[in-house]
Amino acid sequence: MKAIQDLYAAEYAHCFGCGPRNAGGHHLKSYVDGDRTIAHFTAEACYSGGVPNQLYGGMIASLLDCHGTASAAAFLNQQRGRTPELGLPRCVTASLRIDFKRPAPLETQLTITGALQSIDRRKVWVALHLHAGEQLCATGEMLAIELQEPAQS
Numbered sequence: 001m002k003a004i005q006d007l008y009a010a011e012y013a014h015c016f017g018c019g020p021r022n023a024g025g026h027h028l029k030s031y032v033d034g035d036r037t038i039a040h041f042t043a044e045a046c047y048s049g050g051v052p053n054q055l056y057g058g059m060i061a062s063l064l065d066c067h068g069t070a071s072a073a074a075f076l077n078q079q080r081g082r083t084p085e086l087g088l089p090r091c092v093t094a095s096l097r098i099d100f101k102r103p104a105p106l107e108t109q110l111t112i113t114g115a116l117q118s119i120d121r122r123k124v125w126v127a128l129h130l131h132a133g134e135q136l137c138a139t140g141e142m143l144a145i146e147l148q149e150p151a152q153s
């Protein structure tokens with residue numbers, strides 16, 4: 001199965017967190033998994049938050065950011081009855097609230113999931129969770145907005 005990010009058009013594929021065309025980026029891959037979305041990521045030791053074996057919060061935000069916008073694009077497509085292979089809406093983060101519940105470990109596989117909360121035209125609200133094994137480390141609430149096509153001149 002292709003990752004949602006692997007279906008982004010070339011001009012939208014350079015995101016630092018998840019763009020397949022960004023050679024120096026993190027290449028997060030998000031997948032549709034039934035009625036939710038899922039991604040896995042293992043952070044290298046250099047992404048320390050300063051406390052031993054504690055992941056930097058900015059990296060957690062990055063993971064939720066990229067997984068959330070990918071999820072929003074997939075959920076919009078599902079609502080419209082389209083398959084991703086026909087193209088994805090272009091969604092960006094308008095707001096992202098994060099609660100850091102427990103330290104997320106380094107060099108350990110993390111699981112990020114997304115669930116649709118609601119859709120109102122271009123606005124998509126996504127609930128996000130980041131786990132290390134059974135441990136819930138962070139939750140997020142995202143409002144993603146579908147970019148409008150540029151006006152034709």
Ligand SMILES: CCCCCCCCCCCC(=O)SCCNC(=O)CCNC(=O)[C@H](O)C(C)(C)COP(=O)(O)OP(=O)(O)OC[C@H]1O[C@@H](n2cnc3c(N)ncnc32)[C@H](O)[C@@H]1OP(=O)(O)O
Binds near residue numbers: 088093
């Ligand atoms: C192929 C896939 C590729 C996808 C490629 C994606 C790559 C991955 C991206 C990773 C995620 C990122 O880091 S993205 C980068 C970080 N995000 C950004 O830079 C976004 C910067 N902001 C913007 O560009 C803009 O504010 C937009 C596009 C989000 C919205 O601007 P707009 O298009 O002019 O729309 P606007 O009229 O302002 O707002 C539309 C509706 O949303 C509401 N709204 C707007 N912002 C907010 C907000 N913060 N909180 C609440 N509500 C808001 C408005 O009230 C309005 O509601 P109503 O009146 O309609 O009810």
